[in-house]
Amino acid sequence: MSRSNASGSNALGEYLRARRELIDPAQAGLHVLGVRRTPGLRREEVATLAGISADYYLRLEQGRDRNPSAQVVESLARVLRLDEAATQHLLSLSAQRPAGSRRPRRETVAAGVRQLLEVINLPAFVESRSFEVLASNRLARAVSPRLAPGVNRMRAVFLDPDEREFYPDWEQAARGLVAGFRASVGTDVDDPRIMQLVGELSLGSEAFRRLWARHDVAALAGGSMRVRHSELGELELRREKFPLAESGGQILAIYHAAPGSATARALEQLRTLTTEADRTNRMDGTDEAGTSASATSA
Incomplete structure (x- = not known):
């Protein structure tokens, strides 16, 4: 055989x-x-x-x-x-891959990285090789609720109608995401979890089937994107991505804006709102569900 x-x-x-x-x-x-x-x-x-x-x-x-x-x-x-x-x-x-090289079933984000997410003054999150959000800070979730831990960004982009509204340049964003996803999973395309995700997306999205069939790949890199925030309007964001050492392929993503730009002012406004929400929660003795402490993924 x-x-x-x-x-x-x-x-x-x-x-x-x-x-x-x-x-x-x-x-x-x-x-x-x-x-x-x-x-x-x-x-x-x-x-x-x-x-x-x-x-x-x-x-x-x-x-x-x-x-x-x-x-x-x-x-x-x-x-x-x-x-x-x-x-x-x-x-x-x-390349030949040795037997038993599958990634562990559960992933954790290092404590130091979780602490970094809480103190960094920019929207930031950590994602797995399959583009599942493993941890995020309040600013990231304020930019988009779909940057909460447990959300798979591939599912969100191709199966959630709200994402088409979020990305004015949705086709460009989707094509880049698929190319990055294929490069990220690499030879793990026959991993049962990856196969299940690809199958789900293929059944649910004609656009995904078309883009996946191209076999495009894109290296890990930053870039720019336009997003449409529900309260702040259109934002011109820059994104930077950093591989995390000894993490099994996890990526730290950070969003920022050109200094002095309208988007920078909008992020500052968002920062103020989240700070006030934090203060209110502390006074009430409550905390937001789904903080970056929820850093495990099946």
């Missing part, structure tokens, strides 16, 4: 095929006569351009050979016009 059949997954082959079908033959310097019935490059064209046999490339796509050399991967990356992040993803799919 082939490894593809034994494992039930052929992530390398699926990725190669998806990226092959996105390449216009003209981009690869090929002159095509007539109209093709299928998009992209043919397998034998990829093989020829990469300098490998057509039979070997076929075995790679079918999952009958899963360990191409680094030189072959680099040649395929060149033919498929992969950027650095996509090339690294292809390399990770090609």
Whole structure:
């Protein structure tokens, strides 16, 4: 039995095929006569351009050979016009992974990181490799209630109608999120929890199915985004992301704004409101449910 059949997954082959079908033959310097019935490059064209046999490339796509050399991967990356992040993803799919390398079922956020969330004067949260919010501060939850611990951002973006209102540039945000998600989970796409999440999103969202089928990957990076706050209106936020050492792939995300901008003033207003709410809660002897102390995830 082939490894593809034994494992039930052929992530390398699926990725190669998806990226092959996105390449216009003209981009690869090929002159095509007539109209093709299928998009992209043919397998034998990829093989020829990469300098490998057509039979070997076929075995790679079918999952009958899963360990191409680094030189072959680099040649395929060149033919498929992969950027650095996509090339690294292809390399990770090609690498052998030792048995028993699954992540633990429950995740915790380090105490020091939870303390940082409480003292940092900006909206901040910690997410898992599957984009589940593990911990967040009050400012983050004031920006969006869907940044509360236990919320999966993939589910929120694709299955919660409120998120389409929250992101004026929803299509752009969704595409970036899916590319980041695929890069984040890497070779864990056959993890039962990841498979369940992908299946749920595929059934519930045509947009997710379309974007997931592209096999885009995006490296961990900051950027800018527009959001529509229910009380403060449109905000122009910058986001920074930092990998947390020895955390199993957890990411610290921080939102901020250009100094002196309207968004910076709005964040200051939000900061004042949350501080007043904290003071009221302390006087009443109560606390907000779902604080960053709730830092475990099934």
